Amino acid sequence: QSALTQPASVSGSPGQSITISCIGTSSDVGGYNYVSWYQQHPGKVPKVMIYDVSTRPSGVSNRFSGSKSGNTASLTISGLQAEDEADYYCISYTSSSTLVFGTGTKVTVL
Amino acid sequence: QVQLVQSGAEVKKPGASVKVSCKASEYTFTDYYIHWVRQAPGQGLEWMGWINPKSGGTNYAQKFRGWVAVTRDTSVSTTYMELSRLTSADTAIYYCARVNGGNKITGALDIWGQGTMVTVSS
Numbered sequence: 001q002s003a004l005t006q007p008a009s010v011s012g013s014p015g016q017s018i019t020i021s022c023i024g025t026s027s028d029v030g031g032y033n034y035v036s037w038y039q040q041h042p043g044k045v046p047k048v049m050i051y052d053v054s055t056r057p058s059g060v061s062n063r064f065s066g067s068k069s070g071n072t073a074s075l076t077i078s079g080l081q082a083e084d085e086a087d088y089y090c091i092s093y094t095s096s097s098t099l100v101f102g103t104g105t106k107v108t109v110l
Numbered sequence: 111q112v113q114l115v116q117s118g119a120e121v122k123k124p125g126a127s128v129k130v131s132c133k134a135s136e137y138t139f140t141d142y143y144i145h146w147v148r149q150a151p152g153q154g155l156e157w158m159g160w161i162n163p164k165s166g167g168t169n170y171a172q173k174f175r176g177w178v179a180v181t182r183d184t185s186v187s188t189t190y191m192e193l194s195r196l197t198s199a200d201t202a203i204y205y206c207a208r209v210n211g212g213n214k215i216t217g218a219l220d221i222w223g224q225g226t227m228v229t230v231s232s
Contacts, residue, residue, distance in 0.1 A: 001171060001172055003154075034216045034217075036216075036217075036218060036219070038155070038219070040155075045205065045222045045223075045224065045225060046147075046155065046205075046207075046219070046222060048218040048219055048220055051210075051217055051218035052217065052218075055218075057210075057218055057220065087154075089154060089155050091155075091157065093215070093216040096169075096172075097169050097215060098157070098159075098160075098169055098170070098171055098172075099145065099157040099160070099171075099216060100157060100171075101147075101154065101155045101156060101157050102154075103154055104154035104155070
């Protein structure tokens with residue numbers, strides 16, 4: 001099972017919106033509505049931001065939203081803030097009843 | 111509060127095995143799947159496997175089949191991840207994480223252990 005493909009880095013200015021893509025196959029991202037997104041600050045434990053493609057856990061800012069089209073899932077951060085600077089990972093359920101992470105994206109707030 | 115507490119850091123020699131524990135508290139241990147994830151220094155997250163604490167059923171990433179074993183002891187609400195035939199490439203932080211919602215393989219990994227650093231060095 002190959003890792004899902006994410007851009008290595010995405011940047012934006014405060015207040016802007018950015019979108020991170022997560023490209024898989026019909027055996028993972030495209031086959032199930034079970035994509036989650038995690039934020040990880042340096043030296044910290046990952047935190048779930050979105051699960052089941054577009055569900056936001058309680059306590060997560062509504063500036064974070066998720067979507068999916070075909071084999072590509074996306075995480076959009078609107079109104080970018082300095083605190084959003086972190087690494088972001090997608091993860092999907094697969095046809096083997098396993099999970100697979102994306103390659104990770106470093107978000108930089110300019 | 112609801113939490114997962116992992117065992118402490120380990121230093122192992124190449125070829126050895128390591129067993130990391132993950133103790134659940136303040137929730138019904140058998141109601142939530144547990145996943146194991148690792149992160150090598152400066153690298154991304156890598157999914158390793160899951161366990162159904164109720165049945166003991168497991169599934170692993172293809173890469174780890176044959177050399178990782180995840181087990182549980184319901185009497186002490188603890189999950190264990192044992193990795194054998196260690197090499198320097200296994201140097202990483204190992205995390206356990208709980209799936210929200212109850213009795214689901216996937217969903218939000220809402221509660222994470224603090225991580226256990228495993229260093230493999232001769």
